[in-house]
Amino acid sequence: xxxxxxxxxxxxxxxxxxxxxxxxxxxxxxxxxxxxxxxxxxxxxxxxxxxxxxxxxxxxxxxxxxxxxxxxxxxxxxxxxxxxxxxxxxxxxxxxxxxxxxxxxxxxxxxxxxxxxxxxxxxxxxxxxxxxxxxxxxxxxxxxxxxxxxxxxxxxxxxxxxxxxxxxxxxxxxxxxxxxxxxxxxxxxxxxxxxxxxxxxxxxxxxxxxxxxxxxxxxxxxxxxxxxxxxxxxxxxxxxxxxxxxxxxxxxxxxxxxxxxxxxxxxxxxxxxxxxxxxxxxxxxxxxxxxxxxxxxxxxxxxxxxxxxxxxxxxxxxxxxxxxxxxxxxxxxxxxxxxxxxxxxxxxxxxxxxxxxxxxxxxxxxxxxxxxxxxxxxxxxxxxxxxxxxxxxxxxxxxxxxxxxxxxxxx
Numbered sequence: 015x016x017x018x019x020x021x022x023x024x025x026x027x028x029x030x031x032x033x034x035x036x037x038x039x040x041x042x043x044x045x046x047x048x049x050x051x052x053x054x055x056x057x058x059x060x061x062x063x064x065x066x067x068x069x070x071x072x073x074x075x076x077x078x079x080x081x082x083x084x085x086x087x088x089x090x091x092x093x094x095x096x097x098x099x100x101x102x103x104x105x106x107x108x109x110x111x112x113x114x115x116x117x118x119x120x121x122x123x124x125x126x127x128x129x130x131x132x133x134x135x136x137x138x139x140x141x142x143x144x145x146x147x148x149x150x151x152x153x154x155x156x157x158x159x160x161x162x163x164x165x166x167x168x169x170x171x172x173x174x175x176x177x178x179x180x181x182x183x184x185x186x187x188x189x190x191x192x193x194x195x196x197x198x199x200x201x202x203x204x205x206x207x208x209x210x211x212x213x214x215x216x217x218x219x220x221x222x223x224x225x226x227x228x229x230x231x232x233x234x235x236x237x238x239x240x241x242x243x244x245x246x247x248x249x250x251x252x253x254x255x256x257x258x259x260x261x262x263x264x265x266x267x268x269x270x271x272x273x274x275x276x277x278x279x280x281x282x283x284x285x286x287x288x289x290x291x292x293x294x295x296x297x298x299x300x301x302x303x304x305x306x307x308x309x310x311x312x313x314x315x316x317x318x319x320x321x322x323x324x325x326x327x328x329x330x331x332x333x334x335x336x337x338x339x340x341x342x343x344x345x346x347x348x349x350x351x352x353x354x355x356x357x358x359x360x361x362x363x364x365x366x367x368x369x370x371x372x373x374x375x376x377x378x379x380x381x382x383x384x385x386x387x388x389x390x391x392x393x394x395x396x397x398x399x400x401x402x403x404x405x406x407x408x409x410x411x412x413x414x415x416x417x418x419x420x421x422x423x424x425x
Contacts, residue, residue, distance in 0.1 A: 210399025235357025336371020
């Protein structure tokens with residue numbers, strides 16, 4: 015016999031399926047929702063009625079192209095049900111985006127960031143000022159923001175929104191939950207940037223391949239080196255992780271890394287590593303915290319013109335990346351590798367080293383070279399990863415609140 019709570023749990027799960035279908039496919043008619051969710055027509059009718067009454071979704075009518083017959087009734091998430099703010103922390107800037115519940119971008123701006131290693135506290139205050147500014151620009155009340163989604167390079171706490179280590183601030187941690195309380199009541203989440211890239215690519219691959227999708231790795235090249243892995247889980251969902259790839263050991267007692275260790279992949283493949291090798295700077299030189307892309311462009315131009323040391327710098331960086339990928343494939347499975355980030359502009363110079371590094375592994379010699387593809391627009395992938403994760407969490411929170419109200423009324 016089903017209890018009130020178990021019945022409500024099933025209803026909440028089914029409501030989540032309906033919202034997920036609307037997120038994935040856009041505005042849908044009643045029969046389309048039923049087809050995508052595999053729920054009965056009666057169940058879909060009951061759920062859409064409840065969601066519409068709770069002002070979570072809204073309906074609109076679409077007249078047939080012929081102008082005849084009854085218009086189609088379409089359902090979509092209600093834009094003003096709530097809002098979220100996306101904060102993307104990159105090497106040289108912080109981007110703030112305000113998004114409504116339907117996933118529509120309302121406002122966006124970017125601010126340059128300081129590279130003062132002692133500036134973690136100042137930077138944290140700048141985040142608070144940016145959040146206040148984007149609301150002021152849009153004239154939206156703070157309590158209408160239900161979730162703040164933040165991403166950064168570096169190491170993040172998997173359970174709490176705490177930045178444990180970052181290329182700029184090192185071990186000066188930033189606890190975003192503590193930072194934003196009590197002024198903000200919104201839920202606060204923090205993710206590794208490359209994990210979000212992998213999530214966005216995985217969602218795209220699954221839309222294209224469906225059940226044939228197995229796994230994919232996203233390798234981000236730039237000032238930092240990141241890796242995200244997305245795989246189909248046993249339950250049919252996706253499992254996404256971001257191993258600390260850039261700081262895996264490439265060469266014992268090798269180049270000094272920004273993390274303080276020696277021989278990390280990043281210390282041989284990051285922008286500062288390429289700069290160091292190209293100018294034959296000693297490997298134990300303290301690495302630059304930020305290298306402008308323009309400086310790498312100059313080295314790349316010389317490499318393409320046949321300058322030996324410049325070409326060698328990119329080849330060595332590719333070799334470190336290829337060796338790291340070969341270890342990753344040996345521990346997981348053969349999968350396509352999507353190469354993203356600002357470093358993709360130098361892929362022609364890195365490719366030989368990457369393939370050479372991969373080719374040294376037993377798994378690649380046995381199973382063949384994995385598919386390597388360049389996906390240049392990392393910025394939009396990061397934002398798409400934010401929306402996919404944040405809106406799914408918002409749906410859970412909102413449906414959970416509606417269910418709790420229903421249980422209290424039934425008591």
